[in-house]
Amino acid sequence: MPSPRLSVVVTRRLPEPVETRMKELFDVRLRDPDTRMSREELAEAMQSADVLVPTITDQIDAALIGQAGDRLRLIANYGSGVDHIDVATARSRGILVSNTPGVVTEDTADMVMALIMAVTRRIPEGIASMAGGNWDGWSPMAFLGSRLAGKRLGILGMGRIGQAVARRAKVFGCQVHYHNRRRVRPEIEEELEATWWESLDQMLARMDIVSINCPHTPSTFHLLNARRLKLMKPSAVVVNASRGEVIDENALTRALRAGEIAGAGLDVYERGNQINPRLREVPNVVLLPHMGSATIEGRIEMGEKVLINIKTFADGHRPPDQVVPGML
Template sequence: MSRVVVTGRIPEAALDRLRAEHDVDAWTGTESISREELLARVAGAEAIVSLLTERIDDELLDAAGPQLKVVSNVAVGYDNIDVPACTGRGITATNTPGVLTEATADIAFGLILMATRRLGEGERLIRAGQSWKWGMFFLLGSSLQGKTLGVVGMGGIGQATARRAKAFGMEIVYQSRSEIDPAIAAELGARRVELDELLAVSDVVSLHCPYGPATHHLIGPEELAAMKDTAYLVNTARGPIIDEAALATALRTGVIAGAGLDVFEKEPQVYPELLELENVVLVPHLGSATVETRTAMAVLAAENTLAVLRGEQPPTPIVK
């Protein structure tokens, strides 16, 4: 039996699969494991099942030792993993794409509705016990029908978000490294454009691109200025894709109308000025937060781990 270290709490269904074949050392604390504790625990492990809160780098790989075979991330994003460092040591790195597509697209579209219809503002008003009365101009928002959604990163989650937008009567443009399947483009009526055109024509911009050096602060002062002053920005990808200081300024000065964020530059911290603004919806990284989705993610990570330890190809290796 191989030793498998799980860096955080995951559903029992995944742990049961791992325990059936291997010796599992799973962190059970309610808080994230400390770096010191993590470095000590991974020593001698042949597999690490990691959460996105843990940094998998040379230091950790050195602490684990040369017998380490696989790092299985319980997330679709893998910016917490130094993939080249793993590859250089012959370690397989895996992630969990696909299983969280619909749940994350639901959150993206939920943020779109909350931001454009000012639902957060309305709830805060009622919970604060403020006096209110229905009126023709009370908390007016913006309709989606006939408007344009710009999707940055047209992978599975981007496409699922676009399908929801299409059902609401929106037009779709997208920016992506490559063309999507022509049949899907036809189904969505989606048109591929460059980022500058997408920003200029979209009424809602939704971010679904992976995070890395090329997308760090992809949306900054110039990009925000290129958007319509009636437009909204939504991010369910990774926080550092947006320059939060620039976004706060844009929201405060009316450069754009509003925003919805599920992810942040320095999680769990939120840029202080964003907390003071009414025209931004802020939720704590809930994109995949359903019982069904988190279970499916953890089980897929377990299956990736088991496959590598059996000497088989894992279902979803990270390919760079």
Template structure:
């Protein structure tokens, strides 16, 4: 039997590469090397398995050319970079990596919330530029969290992890979700359900986006929705960039329609809207919500496990985190 060949599009933890190496030959790309559809389509026909990033364009063209390919494992929970319907048609398995990001992302969401409400980036810039001469009674005033309402859009695993942490800081929890969570979890979180998104937006002191990117959630937060937010309110987004209309958000920030925003994802990532870059009341981070040693290794091992199962012929029902166009 010929040796399996596995393509990993970017450097990942060595422990994961070592694991994959027990299955066959592993080739690892450099950052951004396989973000081009044509290049990926040219290279992929040699491989039995692909471990890729959200930035990897696994299109119908790419998949159709990959005659040996058996599985695409995404180094992420989301998989909107993969044409899953085309993969289904070509009998190529697709897997993602849920669950293992939850705690790191919950921590990060709270950190981003605090950095934005307390204006850390503005204050640090002020100090680094040499402007700090003395304590100022009205300098960089922010918002306390206690008794404020955190409105969560998307109460899945990460949304719930964030809610647990925010509640420990005395915040009131409200949420909007496609399906209402169980009464037991609502009670545990002290969470109030809002069927009407607009009502949730208008009543939230902090609005956090934790929903997947779908046709329905694309530009869920647009100019009309932003107009419903309170002037002191903060927007947090660690979900997917296109959930927010960045041009509308930049306009709201510069006009002080809302007090601030904390973003870890972007509509045209890695590009960031230029007007967001000049908004002082905006905390901008480079998609690092899951960036802990523990979590990135766990993500990689989850993807690698799915690859191992497929290459070894494990039945579909037993493959880790298999997704289909019907998922």
């Protein structure tokens, strides 16, 4: 007699091919309409399912994990970052956690470059002028931005995404610099023509563009704080498509309003979708709705990784993308 299919609850809508395959393989409860689950709905799902498939919009903290039923054995996160999941508490309850690493590297690096171009070349201002019917013709002094070639780009976090950004920036003629917890291998530095800075403070003071590409951990929370923002050149810009908590958003807003830095491009925010209203009012900032990984190809690949993690677990093996506290 075949074993019963795993009960799986998915907290948000996923691409149609992924949902179809979920229905073929598991006893799955899909989310319709595509709205964020309440805390009560998450608790109910964790009490009734074998596997929960959450996203970054779901806060799976210790208290919620404490309410999980005996059936829950895997939290198969749809996404790479797991700072919204208390992995240590899950592990203590015998609940495995998996993620989808490596999928969004190229997509996010593309968005970093898009943000850099948008801020330095004032692209949103040009779009707004055309959309509003305010453009009355070319002028030598209109919409003046900055050339990328020759600029110093400082990458904060030289992991997969940081390196992908460096490859793109090198093609644009930027000088690549980076600060990382550990220096990357010499052959990577040589390929990227990248200069390592042991001191983040010293790097920030010399860069024209700073790209945040590190995860959110206790050690990176507000890594770019008011003191470090003051080290940057008044002509410098900062972009962030990584984690909003790495930048002190209030300090960034003050620096932008005071003209202490020239601009910012943000795809992530310190408090999720609760954006500082004063930040919205600053003219020299480009704000995007966390769309750095939003490609059809990437979303389907993420779903395929979730499927593999659950199927491998169902077959009695360790999910290939299992996350353990020591990795964080």
